Amino acid sequence: MDFERADALNQAIRLLSLRHRARAAALLAPLGLHPGQEALLLELDRTGPMIQAQLSEALGCEPPSVTLMTRKLEASGHIRRKPAPSDKRASIVELTDSGKALADQVKGLWCALAEETVTGLPAETVAELPGILNTLTGNVDTRRPRHPQGHRDDG
Amino acid sequence: MDFERADALNQAIRLLSLRHRARAAALLAPLGLHPGQEALLLELDRTGPMIQAQLSEALGCEPPSVTLMTRKLEASGHIRRKPAPSDKRASIVELTDSGKALADQVKGLWCALAEETVTGLPAETVAELPGILNTLTGNVDTRRPRHPQGHRDDG
DNA sequence: ACAGATTGGTTATGCGCATAACATTATCCG
DNA sequence: CGGATAATGTTATGCGCATAACCAATCTGT
Numbered sequence A, B: 001m002d003f004e005r006a007d008a009l010n011q012a013i014r015l016l017s018l019r020h021r022a023r024a025a026a027l028l029a030p031l032g033l034h035p036g037q038e039a040l041l042l043e044l045d046r047t048g049p050m051i052q053a054q055l056s057e058a059l060g061c062e063p064p065s066v067t068l069m070t071r072k073l074e075a076s077g078h079i080r081r082k083p084a085p086s087d088k089r090a091s092i093v094e095l096t097d098s099g100k101a102l103a104d105q106v107k108g109l110w111c112a113l114a115e116e117t118v119t120g121l122p123a124e125t126v127a128e129l130p131g132i133l134n135t136l137t138g139n140v141d142t143r144r145p146r147h148p149q150g151h152r153d154d155g
Numbered sequence C: 001a002c003a004g005a006t007t008g009g010t011t012a013t014g015c016g017c018a019t020a021a022c023a024t025t026a027t028c029c030g
Numbered sequence D: 001c002g003g004a005t006a007a008t009g010t011t012a013t014g015c016g017c018a019t020a021a022c023c024a025a026t027c028t029g030t
Helices: A003-031 A037-047 A052-059 A063-075 A097-117 A123-140 B003-031 B037-047 B050-061 B064-075 B097-117 B123-140
Strands: A079-083 A087-095 B079-084 B087-095
Touching: A003 A037, A003 A087, A003 A097, A003 B003, A003 B097, A003 B123, A037 A052, A037 A079, A037 A087, A037 A097, A037 B003, A052 A063, A052 A087, A052 B037, A063 B037, A087 B050, A097 B003, A097 B037, A097 B123, A123 B003, A123 B097, A123 B123, B003 B037, B037 B050, B037 B064, B037 B079, B037 B087, B037 B097, B050 B064, B050 B087, B064 B079, B087 B097
Parallel strands: none
Antiparallel strands: A079 A087, B079 B087
8 A cells, every 4th residue: 555545544543533532531521531431431331340351351451551540430439349259359340329320421422422423424334334443443453363364464 | 323323433433543553553663653653753754844833733632742742752863853943932843864764664664554454344445434534533623623514502 | 112912832730541560369280 | 289370450650642821932903
Protein backbone atom coordinates (compact mmCIF):
# COMPACT_ATOMS: atom_id res chain seq x y z
CA MET A 1 0.00 0.00 0.00
CA ASP A 2 1.32 3.44 -0.82
CA PHE A 3 2.12 5.74 2.06
CA GLU A 4 -0.61 8.25 1.38
CA ARG A 5 -3.39 5.74 1.67
CA ALA A 6 -1.76 4.08 4.64
CA ASP A 7 -1.33 7.38 6.40
CA ALA A 8 -4.91 8.39 5.65
CA LEU A 9 -6.10 5.22 7.33
CA ASN A 10 -3.80 5.26 10.34
CA GLN A 11 -4.40 8.95 10.86
CA ALA A 12 -8.14 8.48 10.58
CA ILE A 13 -8.05 5.80 13.26
CA ARG A 14 -5.90 7.97 15.50
CA LEU A 15 -8.18 10.99 15.10
CA LEU A 16 -11.32 8.97 15.62
CA SER A 17 -9.84 7.65 18.84
CA LEU A 18 -9.02 11.12 20.10
CA ARG A 19 -12.29 12.75 19.15
CA HIS A 20 -14.57 9.92 20.19
CA ARG A 21 -12.82 9.73 23.52
CA ALA A 22 -13.01 13.49 23.95
CA ARG A 23 -16.71 13.47 23.19
CA ALA A 24 -17.24 10.60 25.62
CA ALA A 25 -15.31 12.54 28.23
CA ALA A 26 -17.57 15.55 27.76
CA LEU A 27 -20.68 13.39 28.14
CA LEU A 28 -19.37 11.46 31.13
CA ALA A 29 -17.97 14.42 33.03
CA PRO A 30 -21.35 15.45 34.51
CA LEU A 31 -21.55 11.95 36.01
CA GLY A 32 -18.11 12.32 37.54
CA LEU A 33 -16.66 9.66 35.27
CA HIS A 34 -13.55 9.65 33.12
CA PRO A 35 -13.53 7.84 29.77
CA GLY A 36 -12.53 4.23 30.25
CA GLN A 37 -14.34 3.93 33.57
CA GLU A 38 -17.70 3.64 31.86
CA ALA A 39 -16.51 0.47 30.13
CA LEU A 40 -15.77 -1.09 33.48
CA LEU A 41 -19.19 -0.19 34.88
CA LEU A 42 -20.98 -1.44 31.77
CA GLU A 43 -19.07 -4.70 31.82
CA LEU A 44 -19.97 -5.32 35.45
CA ASP A 45 -23.56 -4.39 34.70
CA ARG A 46 -23.67 -6.79 31.77
CA THR A 47 -21.83 -9.77 33.21
CA GLY A 48 -22.20 -9.38 36.95
CA PRO A 49 -19.51 -9.71 39.63
CA MET A 50 -16.16 -10.87 38.34
CA ILE A 51 -12.49 -10.91 39.31
CA GLN A 52 -10.03 -8.38 38.01
CA ALA A 53 -8.36 -10.80 35.64
CA GLN A 54 -11.68 -11.25 33.86
CA LEU A 55 -12.16 -7.50 33.80
CA SER A 56 -8.73 -7.08 32.30
CA GLU A 57 -9.65 -9.55 29.59
CA ALA A 58 -13.07 -8.01 28.94
CA LEU A 59 -11.83 -4.42 28.86
CA GLY A 60 -8.79 -5.22 26.79
CA CYS A 61 -6.37 -3.49 29.10
CA GLU A 62 -3.62 -4.73 31.36
CA PRO A 63 -3.97 -5.79 35.01
CA PRO A 64 -2.18 -2.75 36.45
CA SER A 65 -4.67 -0.52 34.66
CA VAL A 66 -7.51 -2.48 36.19
CA THR A 67 -5.96 -2.13 39.62
CA LEU A 68 -5.92 1.65 39.35
CA MET A 69 -9.32 2.02 37.72
CA THR A 70 -11.02 -0.22 40.26
CA ARG A 71 -9.30 1.63 43.06
CA LYS A 72 -10.69 4.95 41.86
CA LEU A 73 -14.17 3.64 41.21
CA GLU A 74 -14.11 2.00 44.62
CA ALA A 75 -13.03 5.28 46.20
CA SER A 76 -15.96 7.04 44.57
CA GLY A 77 -18.29 4.34 45.82
CA HIS A 78 -19.47 2.88 42.54
CA ILE A 79 -17.93 -0.56 42.91
CA ARG A 80 -16.98 -2.81 45.77
CA ARG A 81 -14.26 -5.44 46.14
CA LYS A 82 -14.44 -8.55 48.22
CA PRO A 83 -12.10 -11.50 48.53
CA ALA A 84 -12.84 -14.49 46.34
CA PRO A 85 -13.77 -17.46 48.52
CA SER A 86 -11.89 -20.07 46.55
CA ASP A 87 -8.80 -18.09 45.63
CA LYS A 88 -6.97 -15.97 48.15
CA ARG A 89 -5.22 -14.02 45.40
CA ALA A 90 -8.31 -12.80 43.60
CA SER A 91 -10.69 -9.94 44.28
CA ILE A 92 -14.29 -10.11 43.19
CA VAL A 93 -15.49 -6.78 41.87
CA GLU A 94 -19.15 -5.83 41.78
CA LEU A 95 -21.34 -2.78 41.34
CA THR A 96 -22.74 -0.96 44.35
CA ASP A 97 -26.24 0.49 44.16
CA SER A 98 -24.81 3.83 43.15
CA GLY A 99 -22.74 2.03 40.54
CA LYS A 100 -25.82 0.36 39.10
CA ALA A 101 -27.63 3.66 38.92
CA LEU A 102 -24.63 5.20 37.25
CA ALA A 103 -24.42 2.37 34.73
CA ASP A 104 -28.03 3.03 33.76
CA GLN A 105 -27.24 6.67 33.16
CA VAL A 106 -24.22 5.71 31.11
CA LYS A 107 -26.42 3.51 28.93
CA GLY A 108 -28.47 6.52 27.95
CA LEU A 109 -25.40 8.56 27.12
CA TRP A 110 -23.95 5.66 25.19
CA CYS A 111 -26.98 5.47 22.94
CA ALA A 112 -26.84 9.20 22.32
CA LEU A 113 -23.14 9.05 21.57
CA ALA A 114 -23.54 6.19 19.12
CA GLU A 115 -26.33 7.96 17.28
CA GLU A 116 -24.33 11.15 17.16
CA THR A 117 -21.32 9.24 15.90
CA VAL A 118 -23.01 7.65 12.89
CA THR A 119 -25.01 10.68 11.85
CA GLY A 120 -25.15 11.05 8.10
CA LEU A 121 -24.06 7.53 7.26
CA PRO A 122 -26.37 5.26 5.25
CA ALA A 123 -28.15 2.69 7.38
CA GLU A 124 -26.46 -0.25 5.74
CA THR A 125 -23.04 1.21 6.49
CA VAL A 126 -24.10 1.71 10.09
CA ALA A 127 -25.19 -1.89 10.24
CA GLU A 128 -21.85 -3.11 8.97
CA LEU A 129 -19.73 -0.79 11.05
CA PRO A 130 -19.26 -2.82 14.23
CA GLY A 131 -18.26 -5.84 12.19
CA ILE A 132 -15.78 -3.86 10.15
CA LEU A 133 -14.26 -2.24 13.21
CA ASN A 134 -13.98 -5.57 14.97
CA THR A 135 -12.21 -7.01 11.96
CA LEU A 136 -9.71 -4.17 12.07
CA THR A 137 -9.25 -4.69 15.78
CA GLY A 138 -8.73 -8.41 15.36
CA ASN A 139 -6.13 -7.79 12.69
CA VAL A 140 -3.91 -5.79 15.00
CA ASP A 141 -4.74 -7.52 18.25
CA THR A 142 -1.62 -8.99 19.79
CA ARG A 143 -3.37 -10.06 22.98
CA ARG A 144 -5.75 -12.57 21.57
CA PRO A 145 -4.59 -15.71 19.82
CA ARG A 146 -4.83 -14.64 16.20
CA HIS A 147 -7.31 -17.01 14.60
CA PRO A 148 -5.58 -18.77 11.74
CA GLN A 149 -7.67 -17.85 8.72
CA GLY A 150 -6.26 -19.15 5.43
CA HIS A 151 -3.93 -16.19 5.28
CA ARG A 152 -0.42 -17.07 6.33
CA ASP A 153 3.21 -16.12 6.01
CA ASP A 154 3.12 -12.99 8.10
CA GLY A 155 6.61 -11.88 9.01
CA MET B 1 -30.81 3.36 18.86
CA ASP B 2 -31.07 0.49 21.30
CA PHE B 3 -28.33 0.09 23.84
CA GLU B 4 -26.92 -3.14 22.48
CA ARG B 5 -26.17 -1.70 19.08
CA ALA B 6 -24.89 1.52 20.58
CA ASP B 7 -22.62 -0.34 22.95
CA ALA B 8 -21.36 -2.58 20.17
CA LEU B 9 -20.32 0.50 18.24
CA ASN B 10 -18.81 2.49 21.07
CA GLN B 11 -17.02 -0.54 22.40
CA ALA B 12 -15.70 -1.38 18.94
CA ILE B 13 -14.27 2.12 18.60
CA ARG B 14 -12.72 1.93 22.04
CA LEU B 15 -11.14 -1.45 21.39
CA LEU B 16 -9.88 -0.45 17.98
CA SER B 17 -8.22 2.56 19.59
CA LEU B 18 -6.51 0.44 22.21
CA ARG B 19 -5.34 -2.33 19.91
CA HIS B 20 -4.29 -0.14 17.02
CA ARG B 21 -2.32 2.04 19.38
CA ALA B 22 -0.76 -0.98 21.05
CA ARG B 23 0.26 -2.41 17.69
CA ALA B 24 1.69 0.95 16.67
CA ALA B 25 3.60 1.06 19.94
CA ALA B 26 5.11 -2.34 19.25
CA LEU B 27 6.19 -1.28 15.77
CA LEU B 28 7.57 2.09 16.87
CA ALA B 29 9.40 0.87 19.95
CA PRO B 30 12.47 -0.33 18.00
CA LEU B 31 12.82 3.23 16.70
CA GLY B 32 12.66 4.63 20.20
CA LEU B 33 9.30 6.27 19.56
CA HIS B 34 6.08 6.23 21.53
CA PRO B 35 2.72 6.24 19.75
CA GLY B 36 1.62 9.79 19.10
CA GLN B 37 5.13 11.02 18.42
CA GLU B 38 5.13 9.49 14.95
CA ALA B 39 2.20 11.74 14.02
CA LEU B 40 4.21 14.79 14.92
CA LEU B 41 7.20 13.66 12.87
CA LEU B 42 5.03 12.77 9.89
CA GLU B 43 3.24 16.10 10.03
CA LEU B 44 6.52 18.00 10.05
CA ASP B 45 7.80 15.82 7.22
CA ARG B 46 4.67 16.48 5.19
CA THR B 47 4.17 20.18 5.81
CA GLY B 48 7.60 21.45 6.77
CA PRO B 49 8.54 23.73 9.69
CA MET B 50 5.60 25.11 11.59
CA ILE B 51 4.76 26.66 14.94
CA GLN B 52 3.29 24.68 17.78
CA ALA B 53 -0.17 26.12 17.41
CA GLN B 54 -0.30 24.73 13.88
CA LEU B 55 0.96 21.39 15.16
CA SER B 56 -1.73 21.39 17.80
CA GLU B 57 -4.32 21.95 15.11
CA ALA B 58 -2.88 19.35 12.73
CA LEU B 59 -2.44 16.65 15.37
CA GLY B 60 -5.81 17.30 16.95
CA CYS B 61 -4.44 17.60 20.46
CA GLU B 62 -4.14 20.46 22.89
CA PRO B 63 -1.23 22.90 23.19
CA PRO B 64 0.08 21.52 26.49
CA SER B 65 0.34 18.09 24.87
CA VAL B 66 2.35 19.60 22.04
CA THR B 67 4.64 21.32 24.51
CA LEU B 68 5.49 18.03 26.18
CA MET B 69 5.78 15.99 23.00
CA THR B 70 8.04 18.50 21.31
CA ARG B 71 10.17 18.73 24.41
CA LYS B 72 10.77 14.99 24.40
CA LEU B 73 11.40 14.77 20.68
CA GLU B 74 13.77 17.69 20.99
CA ALA B 75 15.58 15.98 23.85
CA SER B 76 16.03 12.89 21.70
CA GLY B 77 17.36 15.04 18.88
CA HIS B 78 14.68 14.43 16.26
CA ILE B 79 13.29 17.96 16.11
CA ARG B 80 14.61 21.44 16.72
CA ARG B 81 12.92 24.61 17.93
CA LYS B 82 13.85 28.11 16.96
CA PRO B 83 12.19 31.44 17.69
CA ALA B 84 9.80 32.74 15.07
CA PRO B 85 11.18 35.95 13.56
CA SER B 86 7.89 37.81 13.36
CA ASP B 87 6.29 36.66 16.62
CA LYS B 88 8.30 36.58 19.81
CA ARG B 89 5.81 34.22 21.44
CA ALA B 90 5.96 31.46 18.87
CA SER B 91 8.44 28.63 18.38
CA ILE B 92 9.07 27.21 14.93
CA VAL B 93 9.48 23.44 15.06
CA GLU B 94 11.34 21.52 12.37
CA LEU B 95 12.86 18.11 11.80
CA THR B 96 16.56 17.53 12.31
CA ASP B 97 18.42 15.20 9.96
CA SER B 98 17.89 12.35 12.38
CA GLY B 99 14.24 13.30 12.54
CA LYS B 100 13.92 13.15 8.77
CA ALA B 101 15.57 9.75 8.69
CA LEU B 102 13.25 8.58 11.42
CA ALA B 103 10.20 9.89 9.57
CA ASP B 104 11.20 7.83 6.56
CA GLN B 105 11.41 4.72 8.68
CA VAL B 106 8.04 5.49 10.19
CA LYS B 107 6.54 5.71 6.71
CA GLY B 108 7.54 2.14 6.04
CA LEU B 109 6.06 0.94 9.31
CA TRP B 110 2.92 2.94 8.66
CA CYS B 111 2.32 1.19 5.36
CA ALA B 112 2.85 -2.18 6.97
CA LEU B 113 0.48 -1.30 9.81
CA ALA B 114 -2.24 -0.12 7.46
CA GLU B 115 -2.01 -3.26 5.37
CA GLU B 116 -2.07 -5.42 8.45
CA THR B 117 -5.05 -3.51 9.76
CA VAL B 118 -7.29 -4.00 6.74
CA THR B 119 -6.38 -7.63 6.11
CA GLY B 120 -9.37 -9.68 5.06
CA LEU B 121 -11.61 -6.75 4.15
CA PRO B 122 -12.91 -6.44 0.60
CA ALA B 123 -11.08 -3.84 -1.45
CA GLU B 124 -14.09 -1.61 -1.84
CA THR B 125 -14.57 -1.47 1.92
CA VAL B 126 -10.91 -0.58 2.32
CA ALA B 127 -11.33 2.20 -0.19
CA GLU B 128 -14.29 3.64 1.70
CA LEU B 129 -12.80 3.24 5.13
CA PRO B 130 -10.93 6.53 5.56
CA GLY B 131 -14.00 8.43 4.43
CA ILE B 132 -16.27 6.57 6.81
CA LEU B 133 -13.90 7.05 9.72
CA ASN B 134 -13.52 10.73 8.96
CA THR B 135 -17.28 11.10 8.92
CA LEU B 136 -17.49 9.48 12.35
CA THR B 137 -14.72 11.74 13.60
CA GLY B 138 -16.40 14.83 12.22
CA ASN B 139 -19.64 13.86 13.91
CA VAL B 140 -18.10 13.87 17.37
CA ASP B 141 -15.51 16.57 16.83
CA THR B 142 -16.06 19.41 19.27
CA ARG B 143 -12.92 21.25 18.24
CA ARG B 144 -13.87 22.04 14.69
CA PRO B 145 -16.81 24.28 13.84
CA ARG B 146 -19.68 21.85 13.42
CA HIS B 147 -21.18 22.37 10.00
CA PRO B 148 -24.68 23.72 10.44
CA GLN B 149 -27.09 21.05 9.26
CA GLY B 150 -30.53 22.01 10.45
CA HIS B 151 -31.00 23.86 13.69
CA ARG B 152 -31.67 22.20 16.93
CA ASP B 153 -31.62 23.22 20.50
CA ASP B 154 -28.62 21.84 22.25
CA GLY B 155 -29.28 21.75 25.96
C1' DA C 1 -1.36 55.54 22.45
C1' DC C 2 -3.30 52.70 25.68
C1' DA C 3 -6.70 49.25 27.80
C1' DG C 4 -8.80 44.99 26.83
C1' DA C 5 -9.23 40.93 24.35
C1' DT C 6 -6.94 37.38 21.75
C1' DT C 7 -3.20 34.29 20.71
C1' DG C 8 1.08 31.31 21.64
C1' DG C 9 3.12 28.80 24.99
C1' DT C 10 4.23 26.81 29.60
C1' DT C 11 3.50 24.76 34.25
C1' DA C 12 0.85 21.92 37.36
C1' DT C 13 -1.98 18.24 37.92
C1' DG C 14 -4.76 14.14 36.94
C1' DC C 15 -6.48 10.05 34.30
C1' DG C 16 -6.01 5.94 31.21
C1' DC C 17 -2.97 3.19 29.40
C1' DA C 18 1.56 0.61 29.15
C1' DT C 19 5.76 -2.29 30.86
C1' DA C 20 8.89 -4.08 34.50
C1' DA C 21 9.65 -5.94 38.85
C1' DC C 22 7.69 -8.03 42.66
C1' DA C 23 4.88 -10.74 46.35
C1' DT C 24 1.45 -14.11 47.10
C1' DT C 25 -1.28 -17.96 46.12
C1' DA C 26 -2.57 -22.05 43.00
C1' DT C 27 -1.50 -25.67 40.28
C1' DC C 28 1.18 -29.16 38.02
C1' DC C 29 4.15 -33.00 38.20
C1' DG C 30 7.93 -35.97 39.36
C1' DC D 1 4.99 -34.48 49.39
C1' DG D 2 7.76 -30.70 47.42
C1' DG D 3 9.75 -27.89 44.03
C1' DA D 4 8.99 -25.63 39.53
C1' DT D 5 5.63 -23.05 37.04
C1' DA D 6 1.63 -20.37 36.28
C1' DA D 7 -1.79 -17.09 37.64
C1' DT D 8 -3.58 -12.87 40.38
C1' DG D 9 -2.65 -8.69 41.81
C1' DT D 10 0.17 -4.61 43.30
C1' DT D 11 3.80 -0.92 43.14
C1' DA D 12 6.79 2.04 40.47
C1' DT D 13 7.45 4.55 36.57
C1' DG D 14 6.65 6.74 32.10
C1' DC D 15 4.01 8.48 28.00
C1' DG D 16 -0.01 10.68 25.63
C1' DC D 17 -3.73 13.11 26.43
C1' DA D 18 -6.76 16.51 29.00
C1' DT D 19 -8.07 20.93 31.77
C1' DA D 20 -6.98 24.97 34.64
C1' DA D 21 -4.18 28.72 35.70
C1' DC D 22 -0.79 31.63 34.22
C1' DC D 23 2.71 34.66 31.56
C1' DA D 24 4.15 37.13 27.50
C1' DA D 25 3.30 39.03 23.12
C1' DT D 26 0.15 40.55 19.52
C1' DC D 27 -3.92 42.60 17.88
C1' DT D 28 -8.05 45.55 18.23
C1' DG D 29 -10.88 49.45 19.02
C1' DT D 30 -11.57 53.90 20.65
